[in-house]
Amino acid sequence: MLRVNEILSPILLYAACLIGAIGVALALPRRKPGIALIGGLVAIAGVGLGALALFLWAADAELLPSVFFYVFGLLALGSGLRMITHPRPVYSALYFILTIIASSGLYVILSAEFMAFALIIIYAGAIIITYLFVIMLATQAPTEDDEELLSTYDTEARDPLWSAAVGFVILAALTAVMFRGSDALPPVQASAGSHELLAQMPRKIERELRRSGAIRADEQVLTVDGVAQVDWDSRLVSLEGGNLAALPESFVTSNVEELGFNLLADHPMTIEIAGVILLMAMLGATVLARRQVDIEEAAKALQARRLSLREGASDA
Amino acid sequence: MLELAQSAFPQPMAGVTLAHYLVLSGAMFTLGLVGFITRRNLIIMFLCTELMFQAAGLALIAFSRYHLNLDGQTFVIFVLTVAAAEAAMALALVVLLFRRRESLSSEEWADLKG
Incomplete structure (x- = not known):
């Protein structure tokens, strides 16, 4: 016998995908800013409908829904939406930090504490700060709060309707596959x-x-x-x-210890390979962003003469 | 193979299945994808790839929790590494391109399509 929610939840999810697509398409930056606000509200409604579908599906499985999953999930999606729709790059980067904090909350719920902290430190602390520096280097920030002063490539999205449609068709297909036979997560236990x-x-x-x-x-x-x-x-x-x-019953290993053993005992090369990748990226970035300064031959000769004069003076 | 062992941890997991995390991860990935296609600012485009990395990382951690196996979490370290390397290279390129044309618009470089 099919229960109501088994049919209702997928339909709700598809409706959420559709509403989300319309909302995102409207919320993307364009000439008339008034529509973006409506689009944002529609997108939020779509996300809420998706959350309702997931909630019903969980309630059908006669399990208690987790509040924190919905709080962090909605926070991640909401700030992600604002990130891709905000016309000012600096605000986009800041909203992305909010997404990262929400994801690290989800990591903690999934009992991956180490990765949660690593995520905040590496992403919010290092990567996004680099992005912010480049944004500040490469944009002339308008001093007044005036949309007219923003560049057109920031205020107008390219084909918002089509890309949102394509993206959310992919999402609907993905969710259709994901809902075939997935069980509740097993309880964490000592093994x-x-x-x-x-x-x-x-x-x-x-x-x-x-x-x-x-x-x-x-x-x-x-x-x-x-x-x-x-x-x-x-x-x-x-x-x-x-x-x-x-030994007390509650005495178990922590996530950090297990991850450390997994990393160094089962995958000993991981750190080395990661180090090589980062070294190559650092070298590449340095070589790429180096500014080529053309110095004239006369200036070079003058500088060389000065240096040799100074050396001669220090020798004497 | 080492397995997760935290019986002392409370169980807020109840009611949230693997599919919930996968749907959330898929939605985040889609947002990143739509952003990458629609935005015309080079920096924002690369920021959207970071959002897609985030979605992949979330799916990996959720699978790692589902199978009670830490390999997924170890792989997320690689995702972070690649994201950091990508950010360094991409931003160096963006700075270089900005110096050439004094603009961050991706359409400035449309003539590259030949």
Whole structure:
């Protein structure tokens, strides 16, 4: 038996795609600024309809909806929309920072804390600041708040209707595929892999045991080749001298530790390759943006003579 | 293969499935795509590619969470690296192009299509 929401939610999603397309097409910068505001409102209505469809779909699965997903998701989409529609480049970059902060909120919900912080530091802290510098280098910012002073290439979009239509047809096709047989996310739980990982960190175990008062200050965790001896069925740790100590149930690895082990144990070349890519980009950017200064032969000769005179003076 | 293990973490995930994140990621990607096609300012066009990178990263993290596998998060480090490298190169090129024509409009370079 088909339930109502199984039919209703996809229809709502397609309607959301359509309304979103109309809204984005209207909101893109054009000569008459009044339409952009209406377009923005229509686009927000489309996003709201999409959220409603997702909400109904989740309610149908008899699960509690997560407030934070909707808050961060709407924030990301709203600021993304404002980013691609704002006529002033600096504001676009600032709205993109808002998108990044919302995405990092989503990363935290997905229990990827390290990547959430890395995202804010690298994107908002480094990449967008570079963009802002280039925007300030390459645009003559109007001092007054006057739309007339903006360049035409900023205030008029190219084919807004067609591109929005194409984009949102792609989105509708994507969502149609995504809604075939996707399950709820599995609960995060301790696994055999995390036990192995914990056993490789005897100092962390020792610190935790000291903190909870399970062992005295002079006792130490027994290690064989740097691996702590733990019986995971009873959660008992062997200590030097033959004693045993119980590990608390809540003692698990953190996302940063797991990511670190994954990065360095399973993918040891990742950091090296990333470093090479960044080095090449840095060299390329330096070579590309270098300003070629033409110095005349006479000026060169004069400078050389000055230098040699100065050297002669310091030698004497 | 190491797996996520955070039983102490509260479960605000309930009710939000993988499809929710994929739809959100798809919508972000579409916004970036539409922006890239429609905007005529070179800097904004590259900023829109960054939005598409963001969407891809979100999908990777969501899949990583769905499969309880950290490889997706490791790959996002690569996405960040490529985004940073792309920003450096693209902005150097934009500065170079701006010096030539004193304009950021992509249509200034329409004669390149031959």
